[in-house]
Amino acid sequence: MAGARGEKVTMQEHMAINVSPGPIRPIRQISDYFPHFYPFAPALLRPRPAPLPALPNEPTPESVLGSPMDEAQTPTTKAGVSQLPQCLEEEQDGDSDETTALGSLEFTLLLDQQNCVLHCTIHRAKGLKPLDSGSIDTFVKANLLPGISKASQLRTRTVRGSRGPHWDETLTYHGFTCQDAGCKTLRLCVCEEARLRRRAEPLGEVRVALKKLVPNLTRSFNICLEKRRLTRRPRSLDTARGMSLYEEEVVEAAGEERGRILLSLCYSSQRGGLLVGVLRCAHLAPMDANGYSDPFVRIFLQPNMGKKSKYKTTVRKKTLNPEFNEEFFYAGQREELAQKTLLVSVWDYDLGTADDFIGGLQLSINSTGEKLRHWSECLARSDWRLELWHRLDGAPPQLGD
Numbered sequence: 001m002a003g004a005r006g007e008k009v010t011m012q013e014h015m016a017i018n019v020s021p022g023p024i025r026p027i028r029q030i031s032d033y034f035p036h037f038y039p040f041a042p043a044l045l046r047p048r049p050a051p052l053p054a055l056p057n058e059p060t061p062e063s064v065l066g067s068p069m070d071e072a073q074t075p076t077t078k079a080g081v082s083q084l085p086q087c088l089e090e091e092q093d094g095d096s097d098e099t100t101a102l103g104s105l106e107f108t109l110l111l112d113q114q115n116c117v118l119h120c121t122i123h124r125a126k127g128l129k130p131l132d133s134g135s136i137d138t139f140v141k142a143n144l145l146p147g148i149s150k151a152s153q154l155r156t157r158t159v160r161g162s163r164g165p166h167w168d169e170t171l172t173y174h175g176f177t178c179q180d181a182g183c184k185t186l187r188l189c190v191c192e193e194a195r196l197r198r199r200a201e202p203l204g205e206v207r208v209a210l211k212k213l214v215p216n217l218t219r220s221f222n223i224c225l226e227k228r229r230l231t232r233r234p235r236s237l238d239t240a241r242g243m244s245l246y247e248e249e250v251v252e253a254a255g256e257e258r259g260r261i262l263l264s265l266c267y268s269s270q271r272g273g274l275l276v277g278v279l280r281c282a283h284l285a286p287m288d289a290n291g292y293s294d295p296f297v298r299i300f301l302q303p304n305m306g307k308k309s310k311y312k313t314t315v316r317k318k319t320l321n322p323e324f325n326e327e328f329f330y331a332g333q334r335e336e337l338a339q340k341t342l343l344v345s346v347w348d349y350d351l352g353t354a355d356d357f358i359g360g361l362q363l364s365i366n367s368t369g370e371k372l373r374h375w376s377e378c379l380a381r382s383d384w385r386l387e388l389w390h391r392l393d394g395a396p397p398q399l400g401d
């Protein structure tokens with residue numbers, strides 16, 4: 001602790017010499033003169049080792065406790081579910097009378113770290129105000145920001161004729177990691193169902209910074225709805241076909257926007273070859289004018305050995321979060337296969353025209369990071385299956401026949 005404050009101590013010593021020429025006593029820390037009110041004071045007062053850098057997969061103390069004044073005092077049940085409504089002050093926008101006037105939304109969030117899944121259970125809304133007088137049919141639309149909004153868009157069913165609708169429906173994001181939680185915000189928008197002459201209209205929205213979540217701990221929210229906030233989409237995305245038909249949907253900074261894929265690899269000693277599982281994709285880039293894609297996955301092992309080396313999955317229509325669960329087989333010795341490269345590419349099927357490339361990746365001993373780990377660990381031993389999510393790159397794979 002002293003080392004971290006070295007500079008301050010030196011400065012104080014210097015001033016002390018000028019004022020008093022007597023013997024120099026060790027200077028106490030300024031906090032020693034004040035009473036300690038921290039709820040976790042004993043831990044702070046004990047000398048601590050230098051703080052370790054936070055591991056990416058572990059919640060930092062800040063994300064666990066939040067600000068000590070508001071969240072540390074929130075009582076939790078044995079299951080860890082907060083009982084008090086959480087109002088996210090920093091997310092509030094505008095006048096409070098106006099925001100409470102739009103109603104409120106109750107929901108719970110659970111980040112399942114092991115399976116890379118974010119569960120978002122929408123319970124109910126209260127005090128909704130319809131746009132016209134009369135009955136009101138509503139649903140909730142969820143998006144992860146920043147990002148292409150349709151890639152992460154999920155919605156509940158419509159509940160008819162209620163200003164306090166109960167949906168009690170869980171929306172699930174697959175391929176959602178703790179790293180995503182660190183940088184993504186969940187937006188939940190309560191919308192009034194489209195009528196004859198009008199499209200669905202937002203009644204209000206809430207936003208939750210997901211870094212507040214503790215992995216594997218359910219957290220409940222009850223938040224006042226705010227007015228819908230619109231954001232401009234970056235020009236870089238205008239290249240995708242059909243983007244001009246988008247509604248005002250929110251698109252913010254687009255860092256990684258090709259999507260991601262869940263693959264499994266296993267060398268089967270019984271069958272004498274590599275099993276490649278194409279399980280699902282998530283948050284794929286939209287390629288069609290309707291804001292979706294018709295995705296399928298091609299895999300190719302190269303250099304090929306004169307045996308079957310190219311495969312493709314079936315096409316999943318009009319979705320950005322397809323589930324495939326298809327498995328393909330490459331015969332060969334394990335050591336021989338380990339020297340090869342597996343090219344994986346995701347495409348949007350188009351009737352009558354060339355398919356659009358969405359994103360791809362390569363797995364080989366020349367890969368880096370998680371891709372290298374996946375390839376090398378699964379080909380270093382037999383009968384060991386590993387599923388990992390991978391990010392798709394924008395560069396089309398080099399198919400050398």
Ligand code: CA
Pocket residue numbers: 287288293294348349350351
């Ligand atoms: Ca298509």
